[in-house]
Amino acid sequence: MQLLxxxxxxxxxxxxxxVDDGDISAEQGERILARYGTSLEDVSDxxxxxxxxxxxxxxxxxxxxxxxxxxxxxEIPRAVPMLGLVATTLVLNGIGVRHFLRDGSGIGWLFVxxxxxxxxxxxxxxxxxxxxxxxxxxLVWALGVAPMALLTRSRVIAxxxxxxxxxxxxxxxxxxxxxxxxxxxGCSVAVARMACSAGLMIVTVAAAVTWLNVLLGWAYGYxxxxxxxxxxxxxxxxxxxxxxxAGHRLSATTSVYLRRTATxxxxxxxxxxxxxxxxxxxxxxxxxxxxxxxxVMDPGLWMGLLAAIPAAWLALRNRSAHPLxxxxxxxxxxxxxxxxxxxxxxxxxxxxxxVNLLVLGSAIVLVQQGLLKGLSQYFYSGVALxxxxxxxxxxxxxxxxxxxxxLFLLAAGILFLAAHYWRDRQGGAGHE
Numbered sequence: 120m121q122l123l124x125x126x127x128x129x130x131x132x133x134x135x136x137x138v139d140d141g142d143i144s145a146e147q148g149e150r151i152l153a154r155y156g157t158s159l160e161d162v163s164d165x166x167x168x169x170x171x172x173x174x175x176x177x178x179x180x181x182x183x184x185x186x187x188x189x190x191x192x193x194e195i196p197r198a199v200p201m202l203g204l205v206a207t208t209l210v211l212n213g214i215g216v217r218h219f220l221r222d223g224s225g226i227g228w229l230f231v232x233x234x235x236x237x238x239x240x241x242x243x244x245x246x247x248x249x250x251x252x253x254x255x256x257x258l259v260w261a262l263g264v265a266p267m268a269l270l271t272r273s274r275v276i277a278x279x280x281x282x283x284x285x286x287x288x289x290x291x292x293x294x295x296x297x298x299x300x301x302x303x304x305g306c307s308v309a310v311a312r313m314a315c316s317a318g319l320m321i322v323t324v325a326a327a328v329t330w331l332n333v334l335l336g337w338a339y340g341y342x343x344x345x346x347x348x349x350x351x352x353x354x355x356x357x358x359x360x361x362x363x364x365a366g367h368r369l370s371a372t373t374s375v376y377l378r379r380t381a382t383x384x385x386x387x388x389x390x391x392x393x394x395x396x397x398x399x400x401x402x403x404x405x406x407x408x409x410x411x412x413x414x415v416m417d418p419g420l421w422m423g424l425l426a427a428i429p430a431a432w433l434a435l436r437n438r439s440a441h442p443l444x445x446x447x448x449x450x451x452x453x454x455x456x457x458x459x460x461x462x463x464x465x466x467x468x469x470x471x472x473x474v475n476l477l478v479l480g481s482a483i484v485l486v487q488q489g490l491l492k493g494l495s496q497y498f499y500s501g502v503a504l505x506x507x508x509x510x511x512x513x514x515x516x517x518x519x520x521x522x523x524x525x526l527f528l529l530a531a532g533i534l535f536l537a538a539h540y541w542r543d544r545q546g547g548a549g550h551e
Contacts, residue, residue: 131157180231204239211235212267219271226273233264233279257287258299265306274319277310281319285326292333292345300330315376321383328358331422338418349411350419353455355395357426360448363388364433367440386496389444393481393504399474400511406467415460427452443484447477478508 134148152158211232218225237260261283268277284303291297304327311319335354336345366384369377398404434448482504489498
């Protein structure tokens with residue numbers, strides 16, 4: 120079982136206390152913590168509260184610097200703020216580099232230096248009226264932060280770079296396809312691998328999904344502007360399937376960080392899949408989706424197939440996932456083609472009923488897997504899905520009142536069985 124960073128810190132703290140109290144030996148503590156990718160001597164995480172407070176303080180310091188210059192803008196000669204901004208940026212980054220080369224610290228100085236670098240770009244451009252395309256400032260800012268993130272292998276600076284790149288993506292995406300985003304995604308992946316950061320890798324994957332959706336928007340609206348079409352849902356079906364199966368594929372690796380990444384990838388892809396299915400449980404939404412879909416020449420279909428076909432291949436070769444999820448992934452390419460070329464809006468009601476049964480089956484599998492494997496995130500996801508589905512059917516009944524009653528009774532039965540199973544399992548554990 121994989122634990123989140125906060126839980127690992129708590130477990131490490133508890134194990135140290137157990138060793139100090141003599142409840143377990145140091146060797147036993149090391150063996151316990153080794154199962155979760157940490158050790159008694161691990162101090163890399165540090166204090167979470169300290170990091171949060173210092174990070175917020177540095178952010179406020181950077182904002183104060185920008186506001187101070189802006190407040191006195193008219194009274195300051197042009198050359199003074201320009202030289203001051205350049206000097207401040209060089210000093211902050213110089214101090215950070217000095218500390219980093221000496222003992223590996225100085226990330227805070229470099230973070231503030233990166234903010235100062237961005238402020239310098241914006242304010243100098245304003246002084247001399249350089250450039251009218253405002254996303255270029257964000258692009259230059261992110262490009263300047265990227266080498267620092269690679270050299271220091273800092274997750275904080277990499278996240279700053281990725282945040283700037285996403286702002287640039289949203290701004291530039293309104294004017295032209297943001298192809299340069301691939302540079303920032305590659306840089307973020309490299310830092311995540313060097314720093315063994317599962318969290319940064321997950322954020323990078325989310326940014327990549329956003330980028331692909333923007334590119335698909337341009338495929339629909341080129342050369343004028345990006346458009347949002349029904350095919351975006353088809354693309355995300357394929358992407359979620361690929362991410363889910365990639366997570367299961369990575370789970371067999373010996374690397375602790377990659378196993379952590381695999382757990383998070385599978386979990387969030389599964390949650391995304393459930394969120395994507397919920398709108399299709401309404402007949403009106405399903406009918407509108409089928410009506411708006413283009414033919415088999417839809418760019419959303421082909422981009423989705425580029426993700427769904429490798430996902431189906433992984434599902435065929437990897438048997439670690441549940442048979443239901445593997446079957447759904449292997450059949451997804453065919454389903455996507457049928458949606459775009461073989462199913463009309465007149466089939467909306469049967470499709471809605473099938474999706475409702477699929478969501479109900481998914482909830483059952485999640486509860487069952489959560490109880491069987493002791494995975495609380497799956498168990499509670501299944502319970503939450505049942506509750507959400509029940510509330511949705513209460514608002515918009517499928518078929519008639521009898522159909523809604525059947526769904527409620529099925530959900531109630533599943534929860535009762537899960538509760539009894541959990542009680543019996545806990546009771547059995549207590550007698551061992």
